[in-house]
Amino acid sequence: MTSEQKDTLKNRLDENYAAFIDSLQGKTVSELIAMAPEITAVQQLHEELLDACDDDDAAFLLRFDDPLEVVRGYWESEITGYDHSGEMGHMLWRIREDNQDEFEQQDEKPFDRDEIILDPVMDFSGKEVAAYIEIGFDVGRRFQVYPNLDDSYGLYVKYDPVSQALRAELCIEDGYDGGKRWETVLLLPSEQKMIIGLMEEVCQKDMGRSLRDTWTDHHPAINREKPHLKKNGRCQHER
Structure with a gap:
């Protein structure tokens, strides 16, 4: 031109x-x-x-x-x-990427006691108290972990009564072939406090002792010289 x-x-x-x-x-x-x-x-x-x-x-x-x-x-x-769905899909992906951190923080709404289906099943035979907790909330929204629709999942925590450190993993069992995968998840302080309190209640109710005292009774290092004192280190109570 x-x-x-x-x-x-x-x-x-x-x-x-x-x-x-x-x-x-x-x-x-x-x-x-x-x-x-x-x-x-x-x-x-x-x-x-x-x-x-x-x-x-x-x-x-x-x-x-x-x-x-x-x-x-x-x-x-x-x-x-013209069908703009392709361009719109790309646009929505960009929006999610640009805002992911902000919305993940907003989505961290703590789960509460009503969303725990069964009280913890605890094992005191290790160096930490291990507990399995059956849960009923949306783990995708809370933890950004996405099981398939047919999968089952539960929360496993390990708690050291001395250091008061608590670690958590999500166990996801494939509903098709039964395979398992483990996802480390971070619990909010209020969730940790609620779970420890629930473990304490179960110990008092089923064992008649505090969580720490029950753990001390069964701790392998503490009791290795007195194995005859070691008790059955599991307790369960249905809500």
Whole structure:
């Protein structure tokens, strides 16, 4: 396209665009909303049409007094009639990536006692108290771990009554072949406190002793010289 053709077409498109914008003055909000596809098409064409034209295109468009309006109707049908689901899917992926950290923090709503189906089943035979807890909340939303629909899952925790450190893993059992996978998860402080309190209650109810005292009775290092004192280190209580 010659520079003269380009300048002439640019000036005409600018004039057409200015006239279109002027025609919007005085329209109501509802009228402008109804015209949204038309406004979008005109704006895109004003910004990009010139760069899309070759010599023949420019010569053809210059035959019209309002080339912007001539092209607008065709372009509007293109952008409104085309399936944009692919582009929208990519856009949504970008939004998720850009906001992932923020929303993960928002999604960390602690689970509560009502979402524990059974009280802990505890094992005191190791160096830490191990407990299995059957849970009934959405682990995908809480931990960003996503089992299949047929899978079962439970929460395993290991607690050291001396250091008061607690670790947790999610055990996910494949509903199809029974295979298991383990996912380390981080419990919020309120969740840790609630679980330790629940373990304490079960010990008091079933063993008649505190969690720490029960653990001391069965700790392998503490009792290795007195194996005859070691008791059965499991307790269970259904809610």
